[in-house]
Amino acid sequence: MVRPTRLLVTVKTYPIISKKYIELVCTAGLKEDGSWVRIYPAPFRFIEATNQYRKYQWINLKLERNPKDKRPESYRPLDIDSIELGDEVPTGNNWFERRQLVLKSGQIFHSLNEVIELAKANKLSFATFKPTEILDVIIEKHRPLEDIQRREFADALRQQGSLFKTIPLADVDLMPRLPFKFKIKFLDKENRQSSLMIEDWEIGQLFLNLRRSKTETEAALGVKSKIMQMSENRDLHFFLGTTLQWHFVAPNPFIIVGLFYPPIRKQMELF
Numbered sequence: 001m002v003r004p005t006r007l008l009v010t011v012k013t014y015p016i017i018s019k020k021y022i023e024l025v026c027t028a029g030l031k032e033d034g035s036w037v038r039i040y041p042a043p044f045r046f047i048e049a050t051n052q053y054r055k056y057q058w059i060n061l062k063l064e065r066n067p068k069d070k071r072p073e074s075y076r077p078l079d080i081d082s083i084e085l086g087d088e089v090p091t092g093n094n095w096f097e098r099r100q101l102v103l104k105s106g107q108i109f110h111s112l113n114e115v116i117e118l119a120k121a122n123k124l125s126f127a128t129f130k131p132t133e134i135l136d137v138i139i140e141k142h143r144p145l146e147d148i149q150r151r152e153f154a155d156a157l158r159q160q161g162s163l164f165k166t167i168p169l170a171d172v173d174l175m176p177r178l179p180f181k182f183k184i185k186f187l188d189k190e191n192r193q194s195s196l197m198i199e200d201w202e203i204g205q206l207f208l209n210l211r212r213s214k215t216e217t218e219a220a221l222g223v224k225s226k227i228m229q230m231s232e233n234r235d236l237h238f239f240l241g242t243t244l245q246w247h248f249v250a251p252n253p254f255i256i257v258g259l260f261y262p263p264i265r266k267q268m269e270l271f
Contacts, residue, residue: 002062002063002064002078003062004060004061004062004084005031005037005060005061005062005063005075006031006032006058006059006060006086007029007030007031007037007039007058007059007060007061008029008030008031008032008056008057008058008089008101009027009028009029009053009054009055009056009057009058009059010028010029010030010055010056010102010239010258010260011026011027011028011029011055011200011239011241011257011258012025012026012027012055012200012201012258013025013026013027013199013200013201013257013258014175014178014199014200014201014203014204014205015174015175015201017174023174023175024040024041024042025042025201026038026040026042026199026241026257027039027040027042027053028073028126028239028241028257028258029059030101030102030105030106032105033105034101034104034105034106034107035073035106036073036106036124036126036127037063037073037075038069038071038073038074038075038125038126038241039061039063039075039076039077040066040069040074040075040076041076041077042077042080047080047081047083048081051081051083051085053083053085054088055202056088056089056098057085057086057087057088057089058085058086058087058088058089059083059084059085059086060083060084060086061077061080061082061083061084062077062078062079062082063075063076063077063078064076064078069244070122071122071125071242071244071247072122072123072124072125073124073125073126074125074244089101094262094263094265095262095263098260098262099262102128102237102260103128103237103260106128107127107128108128108129108130108237109127109128109129109130110129110130110132110188110189111188111189111190111192112129112188112190112192112194112252112254113188113190113192115127115129115240115254116251116252116253116254119242119247119253119254120248122247122248125241125242125247125253126239126240126241126242127239127240127254128237128238128239128240128260129188129237129238129239129240130237130238131184131186131187131188131236131237131238132186132187132188132189132191133186133187133231134184134185134186134227134228134231134236135185135186135187135193136184136185137182137183137184137185137223137224137227137228138182138183138184138185138195139180139181139182139220139221139223139224140180140181140182140183141179141180141181142177142178142179142180142181175204176208178204178207178208179216179220180207180216180220181197182197182198182203182220182223182224182227183195183196183197183198184196184198184227184238184256194252196238196240196252196254196255196256197255197256198227198255198256198257198259199255199256199257200256200257200258200259202258202259203223203227203259206222206223206226207219207220207222207223210222210223227259230259230261233264234261234262234263234264235261235262235263235264235265236259236260236261237259237260237261238256238258238259238260239256239257239258239259239260240254240255240256240257241254241255241257242254242255243255
C-alpha cells in the first residue's frame with residue numbers, strides 16, 4: 001500500500017497546453033527533509049476547487065515513480081483527486097518558517113556549472129540557486145504563428161474530451177498565452193554570465209494583472225521592473241528545474257520555475 005507523501009508546494013509554473021492532459025502546471029515542492037519532488041502530470045486548474053493547493057501549503061498525496069520520466073525527482077499522482085490540503089506556511093517574522101524549510105533544510109547552490117554537471121549525471125533536476133548579481137531581465141516577443149497553432153490546438157482539445165474525471169469535456173477555458181517570454185540575466189559565484197527563461201505562474205499572473213490597465217509593452221516592462229526591484233530589495237533565490245525534453249541533451253537544461261524572495265535580514269537577525 002502506498003502511503004501519502006507530505007510535501008510543501010513551492011513551485012507552480014504558468015499553465016501550458018498538453019496534447020494528452022489539455023493543460024498542465026509543473027508542480028514541485030520540498031519534503032520535510034529538504035529533498036525535491038516533481039509532480040507530473042498535474043492538471044492543477046481542473047482539480048476540484050476544494051483541492052486546489054496554494055504555494056507554501058503542505059499537501060498529502062499518494063505518489064509513485066514516473067516510469068516515463070527518469071529524472072530523480074519525478075513522480076506521478078496515483079489519484080490527483082485524493083489530495084489532502086494542510087496548513088499554509090506564513091510569511092511572518094521576515095519569512096522565518098519559510099526560510100527554515102527552504103534555505104535551512106535544503107541544499108543551496110551558488111555555481112551554475114555545478115548544478116548542470118549534476119543534471120548531466122542525472123543526480124538532480126531541481127535545485128535552489130542563489131545568483132551573485134542580477135544583470136537584466138530580457139523581454140522577447142512570441143511569434144504570431146504560435147498563437148494560431150495554439151488556438152487550433154485548443155479547439156481540437158475541446159472536441160477530444162478529458163482523461164481526468166473533474167475536467168469538463170466540452171467547456172475547456174485555457175489560460176491565455178503570454179505574448180512575451182521573460183529571461184533573467186545573472187552572474188553566479190564563478191562570474192559565469194547566464195540568461196534563463198522564467199516560467200513562474202506568479203510572473204505570468206503579474207503580467208496579466210498589469211495588462212488590465214496598460215499596453216502589452218508597458219505590462220512587460222512592469223514585470224521587468226518588479227524582478228529588478230526584487231533583486232535589490234529581497235534575498236532573491238531561483239528555483240531551477242529541467243524540462244524532460246532537454247534534461248539529457250541540452251548544454252544547460254535548466255529554466256527558472258520559481259522565485260524565492262524573503263526580506264533581506266538585518267545583521268542583528270543573523271545571530
